[in-house]
Amino acid sequence: MLALLPQLLLTGLTVGSIYALVALGFVLIYNVTGFLNFAQGEFSMLGALLCATVLTWHLPLPLAALLAVAAVCLLGAATERLAVEPAYGSHPLTLIIITFGVSMAFRGLALMVWGADPYPLPEFSPGPVLVLLGGVLTRQALWAIGFSIVVVGALFFFFAHTVPGAAVRACADNPFACRLVGISPRRMALFAFTLSAGLGAAAGIVITPITGATYDMGLTLGLKGFVAAVIGGLTNAPAAVVGGYLVGLIEALTTGYLAPGYGSAITFLVLLAVLFLEREGLLHGARRRQA
């Protein structure tokens, strides 16, 4: 049975990188607005499907990806302005349900435009798989893992070392004080939505060569990303990424060693355990934000 282990670990990393990327989007919006954006997975779906469409215009992949990400950024901004902004100040639950409505709307529109069949994207660097310790890792998985690390690094730098990043953090801590010093929390929310939409879209494009893209991929991606984000404590980007890899590894190991078919049940069991054991999140000691 030990012979399975290297492959299970590598699979866990592959799947985990997918969850990690989606989790980052959750964390970004939660940090600024204090609520969970159920439409986060839809941004990945839209990015992937838009990219597949733009590719059919015979543009090179990087350009197509860039166009798709830009388009989804606009959609993210539109979501914030049209659906979320008018309801600020309502009960957090109202906002969560609004984002659920947004996700339904995007899903319906995507089904309308792209139909129900899955779409492929080419691998970024086609070639044979890499063999590591008897297990295999696809080149695209390396892209996804690398991308998640780069994004965490970039976000860390942004929040810790730039003025707009500091403003975002300040808004999360104390919106009132922010207004006093001339930072508009609403503009920050718009910014967070735009950025996390773009991030989600990029994540969708990176993972589609592995999974294929369908109009209904958003909900599942969103849920798993969300578990990852919660395990990471919801406010901490590097912890959310670790959470994503943890969820991926748990799923792969339980599927391989315990009971295939129960993968997602066990993921959520872990979520429950994490919630009970440490309400602050497994990897993160900061105080829980009051939503």
Add this chain to the structure above:
Amino acid sequence: MQQLRRRFTGIVLAAAVAAGLLLPAWPVLGQGAAIKIGTVFAVTGPASSLGKPEKDTAAMLQAQYAAEGGIGGRPVQILTYDSETDPTKALLLMKKAVSEDSVIAVVGGTTSPESQAMADYAMQVEIPFMSVAASTTLSVPSRMWVFQMPQRNSTAAAKAMEYLVGVHAKTFAFLYRNDDFGQDGLVAMQTYGSQRGITLVDSEPFAAVDTDLSPQVVRARAANPDAIVVWSTPPTASIAAKNIRQLGMQAPILESHGIANKAFIQLAGPAAEGVVFPSGKLLVVGQLSGTDPQKPLLEKYGRDFEAASHYAASTFGGHAFDGITMLIDAIRHAGPDRAKIRDYVEHLRGFVGTGGVFNMSPQDHNGLSTKDMVLVAIRDGTWVIWK
């Protein structure tokens, strides 16, 4: 004050929406008593990749019948409803079709749970029901008012087994999507395998939303099977094929009739090469011999569907096509009467549809056999008849 204004905007909007929605249905001029057929498909929800071509086929046929001027001077109206892949909604909509829109027969039930709920109701109110789901239990044992259009899962499994026999496999591993489709396939493949002396050495379920099936594949690999069978639809069907080849397994891959669309090949890429699956003849219509009775019909359906819906026809839309055309044929010959339609369909023999040549009988409300399927192999990114 702003709160107040927002509320008023809300009322105005709500009133506008309500007014728009409650507009009475304007009567279609020149239509007396239309002959109505209800169709309930999972246009949205998890089974939408099956339900959408089914609905588009119904729309295409509606346009064709409208152009032809109906049957005996009476227009034909095909009503479509979206069940959202929910059995409760499917049943509710079937009741709507029957009790409010007075349809004469119903086609639909994209997934087996939907079809089961609808079949029970068809039996209760005695209305012909043409199911487009493939679960074997829908027509075994046969039920008076229930007919099944697709080749049963058991028929597909029997056809698939011919491939394992053909490659002299003694053992196989079975990877399946853990829902009614996959669980049905598991039972059928195990049964037919043991009849042919081919042993199931490992079975591995996965979820429709899984993104990597390597854990299942490495477990199957440990059992060292002669062939590996995958029972699912894309994207997981493609992911399975990719993972099997990435992990260096060289065993032949047999998949299910659920991969009978281009999406499988596009997603699986080079891993699709050499994969074999049982299918209706629609995919390989160009390679059928000129004497095949289905050839002209399949060519016409493929052409018409693509012209009307702007994407390639699939076998799923074909099941809806068979259900509707079979009913129209029955209405033409037996008249628009539920019981007469049922009797006519039950004794229909040699009816050429997209799924095969139907030979119905009171004992067999499906009327298809392994002869109506072909084993298709994927070579150079396209479909060829195996052997």
Add this chain to the structure above:
Amino acid sequence: MRGDRSERVRRDQIGVALLVVVMAVLPVLLSTAYALTLLNVIGLYTLVTLGLILLGSSGQVSLGQAAFYGLGAYASALLSKDLGWPPETTIPLAILLVAAAAYVVGLPTLRLAEHFFVLATLGVGIIVNVLMVQLVPLTGGASGLRDIPPLVIAGVRVATDRQYYYLIWTLVVVALILARNITSHRTGRALRAILASEVGAAALGIDVSRYKMQAFVLSASYAALAGAVYAHYIRFISPSPFSLYASLFFLIMAVVGGLTNIWGGLVGAAAVTVLDQVIRAQLPRVLPRIGGEYQTAIYGILLVLIMIFFPSGIVRGALDIRRALGRVHATGRAGHGAAEPVDGE
């Protein structure tokens, strides 16, 4: 305060009386199988949603309600089908079993803060759904359970849509009265105190965790009752109507109706179900060649609009509009009703 309360009591009494009259007359006007089934489905959803609203009155929100609905359905179906017990005993038994399950789930989860309680119930819902699919020998797996025994009450076999109509709506009226009594008496006051501030309620000597547990178990029991009746009514169950999607829809119904208002259950379930059907029926007539794919999008957009314009639910929205209109007519009474109490009354 006193006056408000008696007004509320009177309004509720009038409401119940009105409901009984309307529901007694309705089947005379709407008698097709579709209309009756639609009303039956609304009745069942009202029961499930009422459970959510009882829970909402204690400040908790659940995304696992469909799991209890499904557990009720599977418990009663399996007990009557596999053990051959009569459904009129398996339905109460199923409710007891689910209540016990809810108690066990509630022990650890109710200690979580609201935000994380939602996540925990979501997890419970997904785990229950996976078990329904996975435990094939017991549940029949994804293909579901067929031929569930019909319900027999006092020697009369309940089978038709009309019979179920009267059964289901009688249950709804009883459940509504029960919910009203709970929320307007001692327990209700305790729950409202908890909703306003858990710490404050505890300081007043209210046993917060006991009341929260009561609300949670009761809300699961309402769902289980609806599920058990559903199983014997449709006589076929499969895991799909009890998935996360269903939990989300129940929550939407509760929120659209108003999460802390007992009438919100009825109004929310009716509004969402009817709206869904009306859109599906009318849209193709306004825009020919339209299919279900457009409807999902429109439904999502409508949901957003309702939440923006009527964030406390449409029952509250309607009351506010009436009050606002009254205020426009009689400006002298301005100021009344400007504050928004949290309890939805």
